Every structure is written in C-alpha cells, then in structure tokens.
Amino acid sequence: MNNMLRSPSVGPIVGHTTSTSTRIWMRGSEEAPGRTVGVAALYDAKGNYVAKSACYLRLHREYDRTGVVDFTKLKPNTTYSVRIGSLTLDSTDDMANVEDEELLKKLPKAEALCGDLELLIPEESVATFTTYQDAGEKGLSFIFGSCRYPGLLWAAKKADRIFGSIHEKFQSKGAPQFLLMVGDQIYADKIHRQIPLERADTPSEFHERYVTALSSPNMRALLRSVPTYMILDDHEIEDNWVKGRMDRDADKRLLFQTAISAYMSYQWLHCPRNYGPRGEVQDADGDKLFYSFECNGYPFFVMDSRTQRVRDDKDYVLEDNHLLGYPAKPSAPNYQGQIDILCAWLLSQQKKIGDRPKFIVSPSIFVPNGVETAGTDERSRRKKCEDDSWAAFPETRRQLLQTIVSGNIQNVVFLSGDVHCSNLAKITFTHKTTGQLPLRAFCITSSAFYWPWAFADGDPLSFVHDSKLEGDDFDVNDDVIMSYKAYGFEQDDNFTRIDIVGKEIVVQNYDRNGKALGSKTKVTLA
Template identity: 30%
Template sequence: MQLSQPTVGPIVGYTSEAESRIWLRGDLKLDNGQPRRCFGAVRYRKPGAKQWSDPIFNKLEPHFDMTGVFALKGLARNTPYEYQAGWFFAESELTDVARMDGALFQWPDPRVFNSGSQAANHARSYIVGSCRYVLRLFGGAIFDSRGDKCFRSILSQIDDAKQPQPVDALLMIGDQIYADDKSFLDPASAIDDFLDRYRTAFSQDSIRELMSRVPTYMILDDHEIENNWPSNASPSDRINLYPHAIHAYQIYQCSHSPLFESNAEGRIEGTPTHFWYTFQDGCVDWFVMDVRTERITTPTANRRMIKDEQMKALLDWLSDGSGRNKFIVTSVPFIPDMKSDRNDKWDGFVPDRDRILQHIEKNSIRRVAFVSGDVHCSFTCQLQLSPTLKISQIVSSSFYWPYPHMEENQFDFSGFQTAGPGNYQIKRTSPVYSDDNFARMEASPGTVNITYFGRKGDKLGKTITLAL
C-alpha cells in the first residue's frame, strides 16, 4: 500500500533525549456524505540501521482537521534519527490498523532530526523569531511567498558545514498566522477560516522543510485570535470567535508541544487546562508563557497578565535550583517600557511584572533571560536589579512584515516603570534592527550569543554576547 505524503507537515515537535513528537495532516474525503476513515503512520530508526521501528498508527479525525501526533519513544541522547511519515484511507478500526506490518507499505522518503540532551553542560543552538505575515492576494486565491524567505535562509545555515554547531530547536514565539488580516477585509471568524490560515502558513516550501527537520516549539500571540486580544473583544467575540481560534491553535500549534502526555502506544492524551509549558534542553530550562489568553484587561487595579496558577508555576520553576540558564518565552517583551500604547505589553501590567522581578531579586536567581517577539523589530537589553544581579531581554521580530516596522524611538531605554521598591536600571545592549529578521541564539552555561540575520540571510551587525 502506498502511503501518501502529509498534506501539511510533518512537523517535529517536542523532543527530549528519549522521545520526540511528529505531527502530520492527512486529508478529508467524503463517501456518500461521510468522511472516509483516515490513518497516519510513522516509523523511525538510527541512520544506517537495517531495522525500522514498528509503525506508530493514529486515526486522523475530521474534528482535528485530519491531523495526528505520534510519539517516538526509546531514543538515545543527542542522536540523529530518520523517520518516515504518511497517511492512508482504510475502512478499519484503529485496533486493527495498529496490527498492520510496516513492510506492507510503500513509505515516503525519510527525513532526519536530532534527539535532545538533558546534560546541564551541553551547549545548545536555537533559531528564534515571530510574526510571519502571509499576504493574501486576489481574495485569497494567491499567497505571497516572500514570508518563506526567512526559513529558506535558516535552512541554508543548517546545511552549511561551516556553522559551529547544528540547530537544536526552532522557537516560534507568536503570530504564526494573522487571522485578523491587516486590511480587516476578510478576517477569520469561523473554524474553517482559521484552519485555512494554518494550512497555508505551514505548507509553504521552506517552513515546511525546516519544521520537518528541527524540533519546533510554538506559543500564540494576539493575531492567532485578533489584534490586541482581548482588549478589543466584544461579548460576541468571546463566545463565537475565541473558541474557533483556540480550537485551531490547539490543533496546529499546541498539540505537538510538551503540554500533553504520551501513552505507551505513542499517542498523546489529555485535555489542556492551560497553554503555558516547560521543557529542558541541555544547559537551558525553558518556560514558555501564555500571556494572551489569561489576561484581565478591565481598567482597574485588578489588571492581570497571567492567572495565579501560571504565576506560581513560573516562580516555583525559577526557584528550582537547577543551575541551568533560565529562558522565559513571553510573546510580548518583558522590558523595556513603551513610550506610548502601554496597555498591550508588560508595562501595562506592572504589578505582575514587579512580582516576578522581586522574586528574582529576593532569591538572587541568576542566568535569567526573557525571549520575546511581537514588536516588528529586534534588539537585546538588560535590566540591573542590584549591583550584582541582572536579567536579559532578547527580542526577535518579525520573520516577515510587509509594512513599516517599529523603531528605537518607540521604546523607553532611559527609564523603567515600577510600583515596587526597586530602583532598576535598563541598558540597551544591541542596535534596534527594524527589518525582517531572525535570531540565532548560541547558549552555553551562563552565556548566550545572539546573532541577527536578515530575511535573505545577511548578518545584521555584530554578534551580541550576554553574560547571564
């Protein structure tokens, strides 16, 4: 039986030193008005090994847009693996399909990824970015491919043998789609609209190839729902728009994250109660925050960026004594303050920000860096909490934005807003790059080097070294 290539994907998701998640989409075909049963299959091995693993099968359901996640288990640390992934129609139950012999199939060409490492002394390399607009032309009949050039440049770096080390993960930190569309002529409103945006965004050639080879971690920002969500949300938006947007988000971004547990059959299970998550990779502990769906934006002193559960989890994680670098993804910048329009970033939620800063200062927590996107420009800066303690901020945005970008003069690098006792000093540690770009972060214990590259792969300025 010939397995078909995924219609979207495959995407390599959460990857540890013992497990990796593979996501893919099959296809929907109706027979007498009913969807045909569709199944995905994945198998894997170390390159050069004669024997493939037994296939992992999963049913691809219409209510998940014909997608599924496959957990590859029993991996060895920091090791390349090749895998084959595809789908097929069969009028069978999953229990029967799961007994099928992988030798019965003609598999698609193999792809290769690297397993992770949890050794605290292992340096890691990351690609970081956000905000990738897909320009729709002629009513959506044609999609502009310029937004794919950043990913083509990243692939060129990965394939360049002169690079000091391979890329260990790709972090896409918000606005993976623009469901509201800049023109507001045809914003997504129903589930099919959101799903269509994702299929288009994740199917362009270079991003598709990149995500099939490099473990990819995602978190949403506002444009997965609507601009500045939830500040402008009407009661109807919360009832009708939000559930459609979040269902599509869970299918395409959340499902292959560490948020879900995997069972013995290699399938994920459970229903998420939140969207923030953590993972560990070499010398770095990551906390990927959700700073969109938990906001309380009422114009009172009760404004909150995140709920108590996420706040407690973050503070406990900061204080766990792991000794690794602590990288916190927050889709909107933690620092600096904006000179205007402060309601959407952390400077619009000062009590929550103060609580985090005071916890870091009180407990002398070192090696903390915030990693953000959103603002359509890129830079690094640091905040001095005491003579011997500081935190860092790394901003990388946008992958592609065909309109004017933000400039240095829109940020306040001279002061810092706080309601607490701290007398914090902020320092910009790089230029502000107001062009489409991505960041390459090379992390080692206590240090991170950041290099920004333009959409076509040209290096922007010098590499920035931050002592954490």
C-alpha cells in the same frame, strides 16, 4: 505499484524532542472522504527500519484530522527519520459508530505497511531529527523569531523566503538544536480586526490560514527537519486580544473557541502539553497552553500571555490588569494562577541548576517599554493601560520580579517577539539604600520573520532605550528598583540565533537571506 497510503496534506512536523524521545505531527490527506488513521515508522540515520517501531496514530476529527505520534527510548544525540502517512478507512454501514480505539484494534499490524510508507514522496512524508544531548551544561544553540505576516497576492513567496535561510542554518556545521516560534505564526486578521475583508472567523477559514502557512515550501522543509516549539500571540485569534472581549460579546466567544480549536490542532498538539487543569506537572497530555521543556540541561518556560490576560479597558485601573490570568489567593489554596506556577518554576530551577540561564518565552515584550508609556502622569497611565505588552500589567510584572529578587534567581532571559523590531535589553536591580544588586536578567526580542511595512510600526525611537534617563524605572518593592538599557534595534525582516558558550550568551540577527545583520553581541552572564 498501488499504495494504500497517502502523504500528509500538511507536515510532518518535528515537535517536542528530548534526549530520548520525539513527537511527530501530521494532518491527514484532504483527498480522503472517510475516516483516516496515521501510520508511522522510525528509521536510523542509515535508513534502516527500527524494529517494532511502526505504529498507528489517531487523526482527530475534532482537530481537523491532525494527530501526533511519540517515539521513545531513543539514543541521545542521534539522528533518526520518521516515515509517516495516512490510511483511509471505509465502512459498509453508514450508520456504524466505531470508536477509534476499537477500530485500531481491528487493523493489521502496522509493520505490514512499512513498504507503503517507503513508496511515499520523501519531501511530503519524511521527518528527520536529532535527539538532544544528555542533561548537563554542555552549551546550547537555538534559533527563534516571531510574526510571519502571510503576504498578500504576489508577496506570499516573500513571506516564505526567510524560512529557507533558517533551514540552511540547521544544515550547516555546528547547527542549532531547535527552533522556537514565539507568536503570530498566522494572521487571522490580515487587514484589521474591524475589517471583514481577509478576516478568518469560521473553522474552515482558520484551518486555511494554517494550511497555507505551514505548507509553504521553505516552511514545510524546515519544520520536517528541525524540532520546533510554538506558542500563540494575538493574531492567532485577533489583534490585541484580551479575555474581556469574549466575556462581553457572544460573537467574540465563538471567535475565540474557533481560533483556539485551530491553534490546538496545528500548534499545541506537537508541544509538550505538560501542565494539568490545576497547574500540576504531568508527563503528557495536560490541558494548559503554557508548558516547559529543557534542552541540554537549559530550562524553558513558554508562557500563554494571551488567552488569560485581564485588562481594564474602561476605567484604566492598572492594578486590575493581569497578564497571565488571576494570581492565587488565600481563600482558594488548591488553585494556582499561571504567574504562581511560573514563579514556582523559577525558584525550583534556581535550586536545581544554580546560575545557569533560565529562559522565559513571553510573546509580549517584557522590556523595553514604549516611550508613550514612560512616566507617571495620567496620560502615561492611560497609555500603559492600552498597551499590549508588560507595561499594561504592573502587578504581574511585580510578582515575577519580586520572586527573582527574593529568590536571588540569576540569569533570567526573556525571549519575546510581537513588536516588529528586534532588540536586546539588560535588566539590573538597585536597592535604594545599599546600591546595585548582583542580579542580572535580560530580554532578547526577535521580530518579525516577515512584515512588509516597517515604516508603519517598530520604529526604534518609539521605545525607551535607557529607563533611568527616560523615567521608566519600575518599583519591584519598597526597597528595590528595576532598570534597563536596550540596544541593537533591527527593523529588517530577521531571525535570531542564540549560542551559550561558557559564561556568555552570543546573540546574532540574520536577514531574510541569511546574512548577518550587524556584529555578534556577547552578553556576559553572572
């Protein structure tokens, strides 16, 4: 039987999901020479078509023929599947310029293509997901990690292995709700940013990186069956990327534009996209890369800690460094920086949900700092300014911590990646005259999914373990000091499962084969 539809060339990917909605992403077939549109339909857990759910979706040419479809008015805590494919459209007039909206109006009703959808190979065209529970403190479980080096030549299968183990965790009893990938989903610069070999710098090369990464067998099976949230770090653009490179070099500006276009096509499209041009909250289709979401009543703010970062690499003036772009200023009251939006979000969440954990996703590690940046001498200062983590951005860190202290914001949990060494840190605050404050915060780092050279970086001894003993406390203001203790370092390829049970966060790392690394760590919340 002939089929009018083709399976996605990449995907489908289950993206942003709530208790009543989901977003499904796909990339159209590579075999189609003309314009393509997507076709999707929703089915219940028994495989029955959900009436009137079939629809078309735009596959944006500017986004490499990728697109998303949103299904709404779903039932909470319910399993569904989506069948999705693409339809090739030809025109007898090569000069015709028909807009997508006009074209979609001319097509037959999407229900007419449900039979064709059901003929596509399920492993290439069916996404399965479970909506979240209604909001409320009912516990939470999720898996997160970062840094998937693609592997060279024969090592490509090794780079994909861990995602099979993650997939198994989502198929078992008591499965987590979602997956969070916190940076370096691709490596545009496989060798080194200064070495042209294996370095992406054209649209087709960036697209190839994503197609290869997202189409590996285990990764593809995982992403089409688990709600997944992503955010970029440096290797989606270039190692240790800062905004100043784009300002100083026209070639770097072109590189940035090319890299971000690919990132938006393959990662950003299926994220919530809920902040507008001035940081205002929108229901959908905002233009900022940072976003927020919640699951089971637990809130998450996912930072863009890469594209806006300002760092003084010339004069080593730490006070001029800003991780999240410039903060707001009195002379421009209608504009907010990302740090201001994050601080306002924290204050609103504390008011809304009290001491329930509030998760901040920061691809760059919040703590622990590297041992070379500890101290206050000139050498440490220069090392801080060269650092790729929060140590290089004291003003951004200070504004955030001052908000936590002044707003009495309990149980802030930073989720980080990047450093190829998983660990956990407990953050405390001490008043210089009255003693330790009752505030608690934490940083959980999970990295790397796959990194073949553990001997080259990520050494646990290269990090500060006790900030008081190693001279790495941080002045929040004139009266309060932040301290931390880090532990549970793990260099093996790994991913991390987080479970919130009552007043505890349970943290467990797993290796590439899904075997537990060490024992579970229980963190007591305030």
